[in-house]
Amino acid sequence: xxxREEVLRKLFGDREAKPEALEGVKAVEICGTNxxxxxxxxxxxxxxxxxxxxxxxxAKRITPHGATIxxxxxxxxxxxxGKREVxxxxxxxxxxxxxxLIDGLGPGKLxxxxxxxxxxxxxxxxxxxxxxxxxxxxxxxxxEYADMPDSDLTGQAYNGYMAMLGNPALPEPYSYPIRxxxxxxxAFAGAAGALSALAAYWARMRxxxxxxxxxxxNEVLSVxxxxxxxxxxxxxxxxxRSPTIDANILVTYTTxxxxxxxxxxxxxxxxxxxxxxxxxxxxxxxxxxxxxxxVWEKDPGQLKELEKxxxxxxxxYKAEDLVKASREKGRPPIAVVKSVEWVASQPxxxxxxxxxxxxxxxxxxxxxxxxxxxxxxxxRVKLKC
Amino acid sequence: MSYxxxxxxxxxxxxxxxxxxxxxxxxxxxxILGPNIPRLLAxxxxxVIKIEPPPxxxxxxYASMWGGKGFYKGMRIDYLYLNSNKYFVGIDFKxxxxxxxxxxxxxxxxxxxxxxxPGTLDKYGLGYLQLREVNPRLIYVSASGYGNWGPLSKLxxxxxxxxxxxxxxxxTGWEDGVNEAYRLPDYPGDWLPSTMAVSAIIAALIYRERxxxxxxxxxxxxxxxxxxxxxxxxxxxxxxxxxxxxxxxxSAYVSGVFKTADGKFAALAAMTQRQYDALAEVVPGLRGLxxxxxxxxxxxxxxxxxxxxxxxxxxxxLEFGKKAGVPIQPVLNDxxxxxxxxxAERGSVLKIRDRLYGExxxxxxxxxxxxxxxxxxxxARPVGYHNKLVLTRKLGLxxxxxxxLEREGVVGYWDGQLGNMPPPGWSAESDPVFRGEKDEVEx
Numbered sequence: 001x002x003x004r005e006e007v008l009r010k011l012f013g014d015r016e017a018k019p020e021a022l023e024g025v026k027a028v029e030i031c032g033t034n035x036x037x038x039x040x041x042x043x044x045x046x047x048x049x050x051x052x053x054x055x056x057x058x059a060k061r062i063t064p065h066g067a068t069i070x071x072x073x074x075x076x077x078x079x080x081x082g083k084r085e086v087x088x089x090x091x092x093x094x095x096x097x098x099x100x101l102i103d104g105l106g107p108g109k110l111x112x113x114x115x116x117x118x119x120x121x122x123x124x125x126x127x128x129x130x131x132x133x134x135x136x137x138x139x140x141x142x143x144e145y146a147d148m149p150d151s152d153l154t155g156q157a158y159n160g161y162m163a164m165l166g167n168p169a170l171p172e173p174y175s176y177p178i179r180x181x182x183x184x185x186x187a188f189a190g191a192a193g194a195l196s197a198l199a200a201y202w203a204r205m206r207x208x209x210x211x212x213x214x215x216x217x218n219e220v221l222s223v224x225x226x227x228x229x230x231x232x233x234x235x236x237x238x239x240x241r242s243p244t245i246d247a248n249i250l251v252t253y254t255t256x257x258x259x260x261x262x263x264x265x266x267x268x269x270x271x272x273x274x275x276x277x278x279x280x281x282x283x284x285x286x287x288x289x290x291x292x293x294x295v296w297e298k299d300p301g302q303l304k305e306l307e308k309x310x311x312x313x314x315x316x317y318k319a320e321d322l323v324k325a326s327r328e329k330g331r332p333p334i335a336v337v338k339s340v341e342w343v344a345s346q347p348x349x350x351x352x353x354x355x356x357x358x359x360x361x362x363x364x365x366x367x368x369x370x371x372x373x374x375x376x377x378x379x380r381v382k383l384k385c
Numbered sequence: 386m387s388y389x390x391x392x393x394x395x396x397x398x399x400x401x402x403x404x405x406x407x408x409x410x411x412x413x414x415x416x417i418l419g420p421n422i423p424r425l426l427a428x429x430x431x432x433v434i435k436i437e438p439p440p441x442x443x444x445x446x447y448a449s450m451w452g453g454k455g456f457y458k459g460m461r462i463d464y465l466y467l468n469s470n471k472y473f474v475g476i477d478f479k480x481x482x483x484x485x486x487x488x489x490x491x492x493x494x495x496x497x498x499x500x501x502x503p504g505t506l507d508k509y510g511l512g513y514l515q516l517r518e519v520n521p522r523l524i525y526v527s528a529s530g531y532g533n534w535g536p537l538s539k540l541x542x543x544x545x546x547x548x549x550x551x552x553x554x555x556x557t558g559w560e561d562g563v564n565e566a567y568r569l570p571d572y573p574g575d576w577l578p579s580t581m582a583v584s585a586i587i588a589a590l591i592y593r594e595r596x597x598x599x600x601x602x603x604x605x606x607x608x609x610x611x612x613x614x615x616x617x618x619x620x621x622x623x624x625x626x627x628x629x630x631x632x633x634x635x636s637a638y639v640s641g642v643f644k645t646a647d648g649k650f651a652a653l654a655a656m657t658q659r660q661y662d663a664l665a666e667v668v669p670g671l672r673g674l675x676x677x678x679x680x681x682x683x684x685x686x687x688x689x690x691x692x693x694x695x696x697x698x699x700x701x702x703l704e705f706g707k708k709a710g711v712p713i714q715p716v717l718n719d720x721x722x723x724x725x726x727x728x729a730e731r732g733s734v735l736k737i738r739d740r741l742y743g744e745x746x747x748x749x750x751x752x753x754x755x756x757x758x759x760x761x762x763x764x765a766r767p768v769g770y771h772n773k774l775v776l777t778r779k780l781g782l783x784x785x786x787x788x789x790l791e792r793e794g795v796v797g798y799w800d801g802q803l804g805n806m807p808p809p810g811w812s813a814e815s816d817p818v819f820r821g822e823k824d825e826v827e828x
Contacts, residue, residue, distance in 0.1 A: 181556030211756030
């Protein structure tokens with residue numbers, strides 16, 4: 001271990017003994033089945049806020065293949081980190097001391113119960129009210145879809161994300177757009193919810209004023225992660241799904257099948273592309289690839305043909321041999337596609353708290369930890385069975 | 386007035402300074418993971434100074450995009466977005482005087498963001514341990530693939546490598562019938578972790594307000610993705626891995642992507658019993674299967690909905706979804722996203738007039754705020770474009786000193802390569818911002 005590494009380990013050590021960044025910040029989430037809302041509350045909790053959640057029986061049943069822990073679904077269990085339950089009718093009792101209210105029920109739903117922002121702001125002008133919903137809380141679509149609940153799948157679809165994922169060359173229905181393996185739309189919405197709540201809190205420290213924040217799950221991915229806007233703006237047309245060659249940089253920034261498993265190839269800039277072709281013993285492909293790129297729009301077939309040649313070459317090598325060759329050469333980064341089993345067994349993630357173990361009636365359950373590795377106020381997963 | 390009208394008024398009449406006004410950020414980063422952190426901070430109103438080594442700067446802008454078609458007036462479109470609302474300074478930090486300039490900028494900063502290979506900036510005296518000596522209030526963010534310490538910390542990383550090492554690629558795609566591995570497209574391994582980092586930074590600012598203490602944030606892109614992988618929990622609970630399921634959300638009662646009678650794709654996800662029951666009212670074959678949630682049953686339920694959905698147009702499906710309370714939305718492509726009237730109404734796709742690049746379409750702010758509105762004021766600039774403005778107005782150097790630094794190559798400018806040039810027709814003489822006489826948004 002290098003001196004630097006040792007110093008850093010010490011700097012980030014003693015997590016439990018350190019203070020929390022958001023100590024004293026009080027939030028309540030009223031999410032229903034909207035996990036973008038629950039994720040926002042969880043991220044605030046990881047950073048030290050005192051978070052209350054209004055329980056929801058439907059949300060508790062949302063879980064992969066019906067699997068439950070202590071009677072609740074896995075996502076609900078994981079996203080209950082550090083939260084205390086409060087009944088909806090008891091939320092008004094929290095309001096005088098509340099800093100942040102996260103509303104995931106959909107536009108107008110809390111308003112109809114007297115808990116909407118317009119009503120609360122009159123009595124609690126310092127309140128920060130974060131609304132996370134499918135189409136936001138104002139405008140034509142918000143009203144039109146007010147009674148349609150949200151979901152991550154429809155969020156990925158409406159953000160233009162699914163249209164880029166999957167292989168259109170396969171037989172139906174495998175050729176259809178597919179989803180990211182995580183709740184990507186809800187994750188972006190949750191991350192936006194947490195950051196905007198904190199930005200408003202920071203602003204309130206100066207102005208004394210609360211405010212309303214509107215987050216639309218169906219847009220947040222595509223404004224933060226902006227290719228769905230930038231690509232058609234400059235190309236004048238939608239991009240096509242491309243499972244093998246990256247649809248943006250049109251090089252081998254992708255996955256490929258080696259002789260014994262999958263590898264991830266990351267050629268981004270031209271020297272990396274050249275180095276990769278050398279590694280697979282085909283330096284001649286570099287020049288041909290460059291020429292194919294020059295005529296890409298008029299003749300996309302050329303890239304397709306080269307693609308086949310490249311992947312046929314990769315398939316001749318063992319995955320680890322490609323990784324080794326890339327490390328010896330210093331570029332491009334190549335990695336074996338790791339299984340979740342492999343990842344879960346790595347000490348690196350455990351020691352950094354990215355994956356943590358919770359004892360649950362004699363069973364050891366792994367849960368995602370927190371990425372908030374902070375030297376003074378480390379993020380914390382206060383999750384109990 | 387309806388609830389929707391009240392909220393619309395609040396958002397449309399939003400006034401006031403942006404929330405992070407007064408927060409000063411120094412950016413020393415490249416590609417996407419690093420630069421998206423200050424992009425969002427700048428959108429929230431922070432003053433961001435992006436330091437690039439002249440003349441090439443951030444290498445991301447040289448990665449050919451769409452076969453060279455991704456450039457807008459000489460600069461890549463995603464680079465223009467990623468670096469909006471920032472000040473661009475070209476400093477050769479390998480020269481001692483350049484290094485000192487970076488230290489001077491760090492002394493006055495609240496936040497320093499870097500995403501170099503772990504340890505790189507320490508070699509130049511610009512690591513956290515060194516900069517905290519000159520600015521103990523500094524919040525220093527290192528963004529990397531696996532974090533700055535630990536057994537995997539030395540592994541190289543890009544978004545896709547982080548996806549491979551985190552397990553993300555292993556959980557996306559199809560388990561049975563299709564032997565393919567899919568990366569998540571468009572680099573979410575960069576965009577999502579960087580978005581999460583902003584919360585940590587603002588939390589650290591709030592903590593510093595109470596205690597006066599800065600701190601070090603060591604962000605791992607792979608760990609940020611793992612944060613959302615409930616697969617680890619499923620595996621340890623059930624003793625088996627959660628299989629890849631293509632377009633089916635395994636947490637739903639029934640879900641998937643369906644082809645409609647008018648040839649469009651629609652996504653549907655009945656997440657609750659009530660939503661499932663509403664669907665079972667109209668879809669033959671669903672009744673009685675609600676609690677069967679294993680992979681095979683999910684597929685059988687998918688097939689039943691597929692047969693029903695194939696006889697409906699997209700509009701008919703959406704009408705059903707609205708009435709029955711079942712989540713259904715179209716799978717939009719890029720062009721449909723860009724042209725979506727709803728996004729134009731909300732200001733999520735914005736046409737702005739940039740002082741240099743003219744009319745340009747940009748993604749709007751990440752959230753809408755009623756009290757402290759956010760804005761995209763300008764897009765990226767070439768390397769060193771704000772040298773004079775930043776060094777004289779913000780660091781207080783005399784113009785003659787800036788000229789000396791330029792002559793000696795301590796500070797510098799772009800080299801005119803595609804991806805690193807001002808737009809056609811630009812002239813230094815008629816640009817008061819480049820000359821350091823005006824700020825970007827000064828009248």
